[in-house]
Amino acid sequence: MNKETLENIIEKESHKSTITSKDIPDLDLYMDQIMTLFDNHLANHKKKEDDKLLTKTMINNYSKAKVITPVKGKKYTKEQIIQMLIIYELKNNLSIQEIKDLLTPIYESDDDLSKLYDHFIEIKHSLNQQLQKMIQKIIDDYQLTIENYQDLFLLVSVLSSLSHSLTNIGEMLIETKEL
Structure with missing residues (x-):
């Protein structure tokens, strides 16, 4: 692998598409419409073209586990779709129970979930823009070729270990949060 290939990989990762609250219609959506929304906006998140970003089973499991607020009828509100997006962002690093523990106080408050989610996306984009510098610093500081x-x-081991450490810190913050 050469430096240009690494830069392309980092660039691709840091520019993955997202769904903001403005991308979600203000009207309630059926499950199939939500899956289409995810597929249309987050297609570049798939490792393989036939990968599923969200399935009916996932949505049903999130509902049963009460990680998304209860559904009335067969349509999901904009807020519930944002809840699914948050779960999508967190599920690779946190368990469903940890996500539920993290989200429950938000659901119980009067906080505007749309604003909170959009702020998260802004921070995420900002940090992703710094990935190239961070990885290059690791390469330079440790004289890696x-x-x-x-x-x-x-490099791969250090990045994986760093990811694991950050996940552990997040889990500990959830465990020790004061309600």
């Missing part, structure tokens, strides 16, 4: 397989191994 990514063309060398052992150095590539070290």
Whole structure:
């Protein structure tokens, strides 16, 4: 792997599309419409073209686990769709129970979930723009040459370990939060 390939990978990751609250219609949507919304806006999140970002089973499981607020009828509100987007963002690092523990105080408050979610997306985009510098600093500080397989191994291992450490910190923050 060369430096240009790494830069392209980081660029691709940092520019993945998102769904903001403005992208969600103000009218209630059926489950199939929500899955289409996800597929249309988040297609570049798929590793393989036939991967599913969201399924009926996932939505039903989130409802049963009360990670999204109860559905009235067969249509989902804009707020429930935002809840699904938050779950989508968190589910690779946190358990459904941890996500529920994190979201329940928000659901119980009068906080505007749309504003909170959009602010999260802004912060995420800002930090993603800094990925190139952060990874380049690791390469420079530890004199790694990514063309060398052992150095590539070290870089991937460090990034994976950093991801794990950040997830652990998030989990501990959830466990110790004061309600």
